[in-house]
Each structure stands twice: as C-alpha cells, then as structure tokens.
C-alpha cells in the first residue's frame with residue numbers, strides 16, 4: 001500500500017516540475033529583428049518581416065490602429 005502512495009507522489013512531482021520549467025507561453029514564437037517603418041526604431045516582431053509590408057513597433061502599431069478606427 002505504501003509503495004503505491006509513493007509512486008503517485010513521485011508522478012505528481014515530476015509533472016509539476018515539467019509544467020513550471022516549460023515557460024511555454026513566453027517563448028513559443030521566434031522573434032525577428034525589425035525596424036519600425038514609422039519611427040525607425042528597432043523592434044522585434046513575432047513574424048518574419050517582409051519588404052512588401054511595413055513593420056511597426058508596438059507603439060506605432062497601436063497608434064495606427066487608433067487612427068484607422070477614427
């Protein structure tokens with residue numbers, strides 16, 4: 001009986017460790033270096049910047065969205 005209990009606890013501990021050390025949400029996406037088309041500031045984007053589309057930093061992207069909504 002005691003042996004079974006120990007095994008269970010061992011499994012739980014291992015699972016918890018895996019879950020905590022994963023950091024899955026933080027680094028799931030590869031970040032690419034880019035230069036903002038508006039303020040020319042260096043920034044990182046979660047997609048590969050292409051020459052066809054202008055890349056905006058977070059601030060400019062938000063401003064642009066606000067401007068378009070008005």
Ligand SMILES: [Zn+2]
Pocket residue numbers: 036037038039040041056057058059060061
């Ligand atoms: Zn910008």
